[in-house]
Amino acid sequence: MGVPVLVGIDLGTSGVKVVALGLDGVVHTEAAREYPVHSPAPGQAETPPEKWWEAVVAALGEALPSGALEVAGVGLDGQMHGLVLADEDGFPVRPALLWADSRATSEVSAWEELPEPLRHRLANPLSPGMAGPLLLWVLRNEPAAYERARAALLPKDWLRHRLTGGEFATDPSDASATLLWDVPGDGWAEDVVTGVGLDAALLPPVRPSGARAGALAGGRLSGVDAGVPVAVGAADTAAALLATGLTDPQDLQISVGTGAQIVRPVRDPVVTPHPRTHLYRSAAEDNRWYAMAAVQNAGLALGWARRVLGLSWEELYAAADGPPGAGGVTFVPYLTGERSPVLNAEARGAWLGLDLASDRASLAQAAVEGVAFAIRHALEALPSAPLECARLVGGGIAATGFRTLLADVLGIPLRPVGMRSASAVGAAMLAAPAAGLPLPPPSVTTDAIVAPTGRAGRYEGPYQRYLALAESLAGVRSP
Numbered sequence: 001m002g003v004p005v006l007v008g009i010d011l012g013t014s015g016v017k018v019v020a021l022g023l024d025g026v027v028h029t030e031a032a033r034e035y036p037v038h039s040p041a042p043g044q045a046e047t048p049p050e051k052w053w054e055a056v057v058a059a060l061g062e063a064l065p066s067g068a069l070e071v072a073g074v075g076l077d078g079q080m081h082g083l084v085l086a087d088e089d090g091f092p093v094r095p096a097l098l099w100a101d102s103r104a105t106s107e108v109s110a111w112e113e114l115p116e117p118l119r120h121r122l123a124n125p126l127s128p129g130m131a132g133p134l135l136l137w138v139l140r141n142e143p144a145a146y147e148r149a150r151a152a153l154l155p156k157d158w159l160r161h162r163l164t165g166g167e168f169a170t171d172p173s174d175a176s177a178t179l180l181w182d183v184p185g186d187g188w189a190e191d192v193v194t195g196v197g198l199d200a201a202l203l204p205p206v207r208p209s210g211a212r213a214g215a216l217a218g219g220r221l222s223g224v225d226a227g228v229p230v231a232v233g234a235a236d237t238a239a240a241l242l243a244t245g246l247t248d249p250q251d252l253q254i255s256v257g258t259g260a261q262i263v264r265p266v267r268d269p270v271v272t273p274h275p276r277t278h279l280y281r282s283a284a285e286d287n288r289w290y291a292m293a294a295v296q297n298a299g300l301a302l303g304w305a306r307r308v309l310g311l312s313w314e315e316l317y318a319a320a321d322g323p324p325g326a327g328g329v330t331f332v333p334y335l336t337g338e339r340s341p342v343l344n345a346e347a348r349g350a351w352l353g354l355d356l357a358s359d360r361a362s363l364a365q366a367a368v369e370g371v372a373f374a375i376r377h378a379l380e381a382l383p384s385a386p387l388e389c390a391r392l393v394g395g396g397i398a399a400t401g402f403r404t405l406l407a408d409v410l411g412i413p414l415r416p417v418g419m420r421s422a423s424a425v426g427a428a429m430l431a432a433p434a435a436g437l438p439l440p441p442p443s444v445t446t447d448a449i450v451a452p453t454g455r456a457g458r459y460e461g462p463y464q465r466y467l468a469l470a471e472s473l474a475g476v477r478s479p
Contacts, residue, residue: 002070003028006440007060007224008428010236010421011052011078011156013037013098013258017421018059020069021428025443028069030421031062038095043102043336043345046095049084049158056159060221071224073435074163074216076233077240077427078156080177081127083134085149086168090161093148097134099259100296100336102345104133107140110196111179116273118191123183123271123279128337128345129296132179136196152202154178156233163221164230166214168204172281173238175206183269183279186287209234209283210433231427231434234283237261239426240393241290242283244417245442252387254375254406254414255422256396260295262340262379276341276381283430293340293378298371299396301333301349305367309360317399319364324408324455325462327362328353330469331370338374338474341381347474353465368402369459372409373466379410389449392416400450408456409463418445 005020005028015034019027033055038046064071081099084092097103105128111119112126127133131152139146153161154174161168175181175188180203182189193200207213211232218226234242237255246253247265255261266289269279282288306316330352337345351363392414397403407414419425425443432439 002068004072005069006428006431006435007064007071007074008424008426008431009056009074009076009159010239010424010427011056011076011159012236013079013100016052016055016059017424018056018063019421019424019428020063021425021440023437023440025440027425029063029065030424031059033059037098045098045100045336047098048095049092052155052159053162057221060224064224071228072437073229073231073431074224075231075427075429075431075434076156076160077236077423078154078159078233080154080174080235080237081130082155083131084153084155084158085138085145086151086153086158086161087148088150090158090165092158093145094138094142096155099129100300101134102128102337104128104137105345107133107136110136114192114195118195120271120273121182121184121189122179122192123269123275124179125275125278125339125343126179127339127343130177130179132196132198135198135202139198149202151204153204157204160213160230160233163216164214165217169207169213169232170204171209171232171234171283172206173209173235173283176281177235177278183271207232208285209238210285210430212434229431229435231430233427233430235280236423237263237292238280238283239430240422241265241426242429243419243422243426243442244391244393244444246391247288251391253391253393255394256298256392257394258298258300260298260375260378262293262375262382264291264382266291276343277383283426291382293382295374295378296337296339297333297335297349297374301335302367302371304335305331305364309364311364313399316364317368317401319361320368320401320405322361322365324458326366326369327357328355329358329362329366330462330466331366332466332470332473333367333370333374334474340378342470342474344474350473352469368405369462370466372406373463375406376409376463377467377470387412389413389415393419393422395420403450404453407450407452409459411452411456413452414450416447416450418447
């Protein structure tokens, strides 16, 4: 018999991560695989779910060496907001539409036209990349695909169905981020669903994140026995919060990856008439909530800038060591529109302030600074108490230079959490209750605190310049 472990599968936007977590909360193995994000037209983002499946199978094969580990349960988390339309057997009727997709901009008007009391119960800003508007876009533009569909699933829910062959389902942390969820009522907003013209029968039943959704079907995976319990799972941000043990409303966590999320736990959700940040259910058993400011273009924008400039990641981050302000060049990273607090899917990015002295290094420095400025802009929109420190997680924080830059721009110390795959670890933790096992303790280690340096004050002028340019480009006002 091998060492008993819980497997966590983190289905991200551009890749999957898999961890094998011991019952003591220690990670034994991990693996990752990438897959493409396609853009058939400007503003569109899709991935065929079969590409997810291929990557999951490959990553699991690497993370689970033969005979060394015994899988006691499987948990999942996934990228939020996206849409997988599945037929009665779970097969996708078209490629998955992703959170970065802005094709449903016109469909958002259906939500804007709802009676105010109904719209306010959604308690979230309206974004075209959420499952509700994306589903309406399919109805209006691909009616044949809509008619073939029997379930509108979030990404991790499609993957779980593929693993188990069981009933369609979702969990509150993903469902609450669809623009189809009644926050005060804590359930599907059926009046909204029918009010915008959608079929409520496509929405799956909602079950707790740690509930047993079924068992692994035979022949689905090598290295994992059929019959292993599989949890319902959670949204990626909710899973990461579970892994890092963030529960105190006085604490704040900043996650930097393809996008960036600034998150604060909330005990009692408050509905505001015109929200600029998000309010979603957590994956915890006691039905907690969290407030989130979401930056759509973080690593996504840096990866684009790196490719355009022909730089390695090391060269890109090294450029941030230059004197603050990048010689007057400002980068506004709205390559796919932007969420908090811009809330404009049609906003677009730019390098501005160029002159004859501008070179590749100044463009690279401006790109890294611009992403840090976007994170500060979102943080300032998040209702919060004064901050003394913030946790820092995610794959985008590995570069020490970027950590320091972010601390300087935000003006607060940052505590990097030593967990490479927080969402995958949280997914594995959810497998425990599904398997009838105690929840593993969060195994959180922190690197040395990154304090603002003597350069911090010198970013204030460039940041104010950024805000003015962001307003001119996207029609947004600073908080």
